[in-house]
Amino acid sequence: MRESNPPNGRQTAGKPVKQPKKKQRPPDAARQARQVIQRRTIYLLCVFGVLTFLAVFGKAYDLTINQADDLKQRASRQQTRSTVLSASRGTIYDRNGTILAISATADTVFLDPKAINESANKMDIDRAEKLKEGLKSGETVPMSGQEYKDLIAEKLSEILELEKDSIYEKMEKTWSQYEILKTRVDKDTVGDQVRDFISHNDTGKSIRGIYLLSDSKRYYPYSSLASHVIGFLNKENHGAYGLEAIYENALEGTKGLAVTAKDANGSELMFQYEQYYDAENGNSLVLTIDSNIQNYVERGLADMISKYGAKNGAMGIVMDPRNGAILAMASNPAYDVNNPWEVYESRLKDLIGQQKGSTAGEVYTQGDMQTRQWRNKAVNDTYEPGSTYKVLTLAMGLEEKTIGLGSSFYCSGNVTIGTDTIWCSNKNGHRNQNLKQAVGHSCNPAFISIAQSVGGEKYWDYMEAFGLFEPTGIDLNGEAAGIVISRDKFVKAPVSLASYSFGQTFNVTPIALITAQAACINGGYLYTPYLVEKELDGDGNVVRQHDATPVRQVVSGETSALVREILEYVVSDGGGANGQVTGYRIGGKTGTADKTGTGNRKLGIQGDVVVSFMSFAPADDPQVIMLLTLDTPSRNTGTYVSGGNMVAPTSSSIMSDILPYLGISPQYSEDTKASAEMTVPYVIGSTEAEAAEKLTEYGFSAYRTVGDGETVTDQTPVGGAIIPAGAEIILYMGAEKSTALCTVPNVVGMSAADANKAVTNAGLIMKSTGASGTNGVKAIGQSMEAGSEVAAGTVITVQMGQTSTTAD
């Protein structure tokens, strides 16, 4: 290839031709210069061919190996958009499937100021270009960036009801891509308006930089109903209180995540880079609560409070004694679950700003009232139970067989234990009494002797077995445990045994008490009270079903049967008469508990009390047990402060709603037959004889005629009406039916017979309920206010009860 070149070309090829005449001159200078070039080129080669690349490699190694994790993290942070796929929170149903809490989708509206700013800048550039080119005919000046921002601010402030300035402020954060404008707006109204604005607006294009994020909002259709049981969510949509809190994990579900790659402009990338983690909707809860029963109880509590006042509120629990299911749990004051931070009851609102306690200057705040209205008195608070607790002492004695139906007790009015004298509510003494009478009298000395017969140690063990020292384990947060002295102290102190026997000097929660009471009447089984019957998954499959296995049997079935019999006697013939419900067999026990330390007998200061009533029905086969308490009622209402006088009538009224609702049919004896409710037959067009026969057939005995026609032309009440069988039916024989309204008479304080006469005379029909018998039983309430005008034949329910002092 190279033979054309001379072999020593390097030396001679340099300049031999250019200066042919100077051949003889040694080319030292040229050779030297060439050598310099060669040598120095090798230096350059080393620097630029090796060193520089080593330097770059070193730096690159650092970046790709040492710093890779950090840089990759930065990359994925800017390249990916993760969208949280929210899981729908489970629904809360009552036992009949009525929705108590439900989540609906809502939209959170947010801005991407960076994108908006970029669009605005681009519009300015386009506009400038357009103006430079000149407008064609029919073309308008394009929108400027500022006009674009104005449009967004204007429109969003209108739709979202926000200040325009706040929107401008957020739009100015042009480095940000996520600025929340408004959280949880209604999807179908506000959300859709925003969506519409994004796609249809004056720019002619869809707006980039306004986004909506699906979220959910919790709705409680019955606002304050069962508020303490259901609870509420905090601002982050997590359960803060009640079942919403304790079942947070089940209800919440699992959020999903969608990770997508985006370019720097926020558009999805052309190639597939997506990862989905599906959202899993929360489970729904089916409660044991029956919203109707809950409603009866809440109404009853409100009614009691309006009548008697209750400085510290009231509480009611309805339980199925056969398994511990809570049918209703109400605490008053209540609150609106939809807006839990607002003070709901006006009597609490009025307290805000008033002096708190004895310290001057300290006043009640909104926060105090919030805490007060959120408190579930049935579970969070303990109280001295008083006489309703005697049921337990009774059961212990019967179980230990230290007492029986044949036992007799003597009450002198007080008992001396060591140095202490304990008084009976009847200071004159009940004298000789058998067991039923002693319980009916709620005689403290009798119960002290029962407890003594059981003995301190056994007594303590029974209390423990009844679950009074521990929280019951109901599925609510913040359940309090009973407050008692230590076993050692108890066993050594006979006075404690004495005071415990009638439910004083120790504390329990209402839920623990009713649980133990239920055990006394249900055959002896202690159940864990519970609120959630089952959990359903998104498809309605049962994920979890409550297991209603009793914790233990505390007393025998025989003992339990005896307790039922005795407690039925308390209502039918003893101090609990006001708890009677006509047509039903009710068992019950009244209670008026002194709050230890609040009064002083010697100084004549009457202490605070908690009045209460426990009742169950049917007495021979209890399907429902209810405990109502009223904390610190007013002493100035004219009604004697006791459970029997204040709480039992309400209990009766609530029970008279619950029992038929639960499908338990009333059974009427000869005495109560007139109260049995019958359907009035349709008799218009028939003769008087025919009508009378039909009425008898339907159970009505009394009727009178108006007019002297041959056939019945009209009747009061109309056919189909349900009225007590004892009511008088008016048959119009050709005479015009009076359309005049009848005035409701005031019957409170009358005997049953007088009240009936007064009501009937007024052209109305009386239905009596509550205590029966004649001994001191008087009307203590009526369903319609005296003086109101109603149509003839309207049924008025009159609550009968003992107004005399009922000893608890």
Place this chain on the structure above:
Amino acid sequence: MASTAAERRERDIKRRRAERQRRKQQERALKLLNAEAREAARGPMDTPLLVLTLILQTIGLVMLLSASFPAAQVDYSAPFHFFIRQGIFVSGGIAAALFISKINYHRIEGLARLGLLVSVALLVLVLVPGIGLTRNHATRWLGIPGFEAAQFQPSEVAKMGIIIYFAESISKKKEKMKTWREGVVPYLGILMVVVLLMLKEPHFSGALLILGIGAAMMVVGGVHWGLIVLGVIGLVGGGYAVLFTDLMEKIGYNSARIAVWRDPFGGGAESLQGVAWQTTQSLITIGSGGLLGVGLGKSRQKFMYLPEAENDFIFAVVFEELGLVGATLIMILFAMLIIRGYWIAIHARDRFGSLLAVGVTTQIALQTFLNMAVVTNLVPNTGISLPFFSYGGTALLIQFAEIGIVLAVSRQMSAPISS
């Protein structure tokens, strides 16, 4: 002292004859020279250099397609926009290189002065208001407005002009290069003029490159070694003062680029919009690749995150897609190309050829290094393209022309002594 007409005539005739003879001799010499030169220029071109160039260019085109299609899609709605144009220039460039390689490079020796003058004239012309074309706040282009294919940067021409002129001039000076007056002053003067003109555009990176090339050629050409030591000390000291001290701040020059270089992620989210954006995105891109890369074509950073992904920062995309391993292989290819360029310089037939090869190779080497150093944040961001990879028509054509010159030099290399 009279002389006869006959004497005068005879002298005249003698002189004319001598003149004719001399002319004839000269013509013969020239013919011989040309023939020899043609003969010399007919040697084989250096295959390794050509093959390395073609390999690098092929990889460069593939990477350009990968790096540029998102930007092409967004800006032109045509994913192959940059790729097709680059491809055309590459074909033209290869043709130009092969053509130039056939030329006897001594023919351009005579064009050196003219080339320098034209270069300076163009550099002046681009600064004349209304003639130079401005892009991104820099007036660096001449040509038909709105038609990028028909535009070029005078600074690219100036690089060529400087290389050829320096090679021509230095090759004649030999030991005189050691003197201050002959070896330093004229070249520094020329460099100053060119650099000042380029800074006026402004074209900092171009000026830096020309300074580097000029300095390298002077060093190789034989300036006094004391001067080299002085220059190295000055370079290191100046570089240190600018980069590692607050000298710039003290003289009231607030250089965001240096601040970003020192701590690229230190500016917080807001400043990432500005100067730091390029650097931080480049680092993120490189880091994303790790050792083995995310795979050819799979860069995510090129989707509008990395600015100039098809241009100055294309090597970051190489890192992301091919990883440290792939990028290192490409760096080795570049190093081999550069070493081969210098090898040709060492083996060139004459000093002019050597200096031409040194100039061209140094230009490719410096540009490659500076680009990679900027991309990896080894040096502050100056905005410099990567030979054979970055998108750009004139630059590509000139690079191939330069490779053509080195190939032409290689054709006249003498055969190795062993053969």
